[in-house]
Amino acid sequence: YEEYIFADVRKRHDLAFAWLYQEYVYANGYLSILDPNKKKDFTKYDDTLCRLLEYLQEKPDQRDGLFSRLLTSAPLITDNALLVLKRYCQDETRSYLGMNTLRDLIFRRMNMREKFLDILLDFTHNENISVRNNAIRIAKSLHDKEEFKQPIERHALQFLKHLTAAQPPEALFGEDKKASTIPSDTWTEDSIRLCLPLYLSLMPSNHHLIQPLATIYTAVNGDIKRVILRVLEIPVRGMGMNSPELLKLVENCPKGAETLITRIIHILTEQAPPSPALVEKVRDLYHKRVSDVRFLIPVLTGLDKKEIISALPKLIKLTQPVVKEVFNRLLGLNTSSETSHASPILPFELLIALHQISSEECELKTVMNAATLCLNERAIYTHDVLAIVIQQLVDINPIPVLFMRTVLQALSFYPKMVGFVMNILQRLITKQAWKQARIWEGFIKCCQKTRPHSFPLLLQLPPPQLKHVFQTAPELRDGLIRHIRSMSMAQRSLIPSSMLTVIEDNSENVAPEIRIQTIPTTTSSMEQ
Structure with missing residues (x-):
C-alpha cells in the first residue's frame, strides 16, 4: 500500500x-x-x-x-x-x-x-x-503574547550583544543557514546586519528596547556604529518623537552615544516639525551636558530667533553639506506643505545675522561661504528681500565688513537693482565709507561695475577720495571725463575747481578727444 x-x-x-x-x-x-x-x-x-x-x-x-x-x-x-x-x-x-x-x-x-x-x-x-x-x-x-515576550527579547538582545565581540559568532554561519557569507574573523556589513533585524523590528512596539541599543552602541567599533545608524530609520519612525523612552534617551544621552542620538533626532524631524517636548530635551542636553551644536540642527525650527542667532557662528563652521542642511531647515527648503514648519527667523533676518558675526566668533571666509549659500537660493532671496537686507545693513554702524560683497552679488543676480544700488552708494558717501577699508574697496568696485550710472556719484566725493578712486581704478577717470563732456555748460559750471584739478591731474595720459579743455576754470557758483 x-x-x-x-x-x-x-x-x-x-x-x-x-x-x-x-x-x-x-x-x-x-x-x-x-x-x-x-x-x-x-x-x-x-x-x-x-x-x-x-x-x-x-x-x-x-x-x-x-x-x-x-x-x-x-x-x-x-x-x-x-x-x-x-x-x-x-x-x-x-x-x-x-x-x-x-x-x-x-x-x-x-x-x-x-x-x-x-x-x-x-x-x-x-x-x-x-x-x-x-x-x-x-x-x-x-x-505580543506575554508568555513569549521574555524569550524573544532575550534572543534579540543576545544577538545585539554579539556586536561587542571581536568577531562574528558561529551562530551566524551554521550549516543550516545556507548563507553565502563565509565565516570570518572580522565583522562585515552583512554579518553586522544579520544581528540587528529582530531587535529593530521589536522596537516600534517595545520602546524600552532603545535603551540597551544605546548602551551597545557605545561599546562597538566605528564600522558597526555606521551600520547601526543606517538601519535606524524604520524603527525610530515607528516609535515617534513623543515616545517617553526616546525622550528619556535624549535627556540622558550616554557618553559615546552622541552620534546615535543625533541620528535619531534627525530621523524624527525629517518628516515632521519637532515637538515642544523634543525641543526642550535637546535644548537642555546642549546647554547642560553636550555642547555639540549638531544636536540643535534637527530642532532649529523649534528654537527662538535669539537662540538661532546665538548658534549661527558654530553652525556655519560645520561642513558645507551640514551648513546647507541648516539653511534648508531655516528657510523651509526641501520640505512638503504637510511637514513644513514656520521658521522663527525670516530669510532677511538670517542673512543680516550672518553679516553681523564678528571675526572673533568666526573667520571671515567661513561667513562669506555661508552668506553665498543663502544668496544662491534665488527663490528665497529675491530682488525685494535683498533690498530689505541691504537697506538694513547700511544703517548699521559700523557697516558690516561683507556689506559691499553682498551688494555686488545682489547686483550680479538682479541688474535692475542698479538704481537702488546708486542710492545705497550715495548713503555710503554721507557715511564716509572710506573710513572703513573693506567698504571703501567694495564701493570702488561697485562704481566700476555700474558705470556710467556711478559717474554722477563720483562727482559727489571729496577730492582726496576721488583721487584715491582714480589711483585704484584709473579707467574711471576716462569714463568720468567723457561723462563731464556730455554735460551741458551749466552742469559743468557746478563742478568745483578742486574737483576738476583732481580729474585733470593726469590729463597728459588722457586721450586728447576727451580732455576737459572747455570746462571753465573760473570760480563756480558752488565755490562762492
Whole structure:
C-alpha cells in the first residue's frame, strides 16, 4: 500500500495519516504482546514521516496545507523531520507557509515549544531576506503574547550583544543557514546586519528596547556604529518623537552615544516639525551636558530667533553639506506643505545675522561661504528681500565688513537693482565709507561695475577720495571725463575747481578727444 499512497498522496492523505499512526503504534510497542520488554524503535516511523514530508515538500502546490497538517498532526516529530522542516522554511517560495507551520507547532506542541521557538528565532537572522522577514513576522506576532515576550527579547538582545565581540559568532554561519557569507574573523556589513533585524523590528512596539541599543552602541567599533545608524530609520519612525523612552534617551544621552542620538533626532524631524517636548530635551542636553551644536540642527525650527542667532557662528563652521542642511531647515527648503514648519527667523533676518558675526566668533571666509549659500537660493532671496537686507545693513554702524560683497552679488543676480544700488552708494558717501577699508574697496568696485550710472556719484566725493578712486581704478577717470563732456555748460559750471584739478591731474595720459579743455576754470557758483 506504500506505493499506492505515494502514487497520489494528496488524494490519499487520509490513508497516509493512518499509515503514519500505525507506524507510531508499532514503534511504541503497543502491539508487542509476546515481548513487553522490547525496546521502542522509531526508525520505521521516522522514515515514513520524512518520506511523506519530503514528497509534499517537492510538490509545488501547497494550497491544501498538507505539509503543515502532517507535521502538526504527527504523533511524534523526530529530529530528521525537523531537518526537513528547516529545509522547507529556507526555501523562499515556501518560507511563508513554513514559518506559519512553526507557529502552529509552537502553540500545539507544548513539550517541544522551546525547540520550535529557537528554530523560528534562528531564522530571524537568516541571510535570505524573504526567509528572514517571514520569521520576523511570526516572532513579532508571538511577542505580543506575554508568555513569549521574555524569550524573544532575550534572543534579540543576545544577538545585539554579539556586536561587542571581536568577531562574528558561529551562530551566524551554521550549516543550516545556507548563507553565502563565509565565516570570518572580522565583522562585515552583512554579518553586522544579520544581528540587528529582530531587535529593530521589536522596537516600534517595545520602546524600552532603545535603551540597551544605546548602551551597545557605545561599546562597538566605528564600522558597526555606521551600520547601526543606517538601519535606524524604520524603527525610530515607528516609535515617534513623543515616545517617553526616546525622550528619556535624549535627556540622558550616554557618553559615546552622541552620534546615535543625533541620528535619531534627525530621523524624527525629517518628516515632521519637532515637538515642544523634543525641543526642550535637546535644548537642555546642549546647554547642560553636550555642547555639540549638531544636536540643535534637527530642532532649529523649534528654537527662538535669539537662540538661532546665538548658534549661527558654530553652525556655519560645520561642513558645507551640514551648513546647507541648516539653511534648508531655516528657510523651509526641501520640505512638503504637510511637514513644513514656520521658521522663527525670516530669510532677511538670517542673512543680516550672518553679516553681523564678528571675526572673533568666526573667520571671515567661513561667513562669506555661508552668506553665498543663502544668496544662491534665488527663490528665497529675491530682488525685494535683498533690498530689505541691504537697506538694513547700511544703517548699521559700523557697516558690516561683507556689506559691499553682498551688494555686488545682489547686483550680479538682479541688474535692475542698479538704481537702488546708486542710492545705497550715495548713503555710503554721507557715511564716509572710506573710513572703513573693506567698504571703501567694495564701493570702488561697485562704481566700476555700474558705470556710467556711478559717474554722477563720483562727482559727489571729496577730492582726496576721488583721487584715491582714480589711483585704484584709473579707467574711471576716462569714463568720468567723457561723462563731464556730455554735460551741458551749466552742469559743468557746478563742478568745483578742486574737483576738476583732481580729474585733470593726469590729463597728459588722457586721450586728447576727451580732455576737459572747455570746462571753465573760473570760480563756480558752488565755490562762492
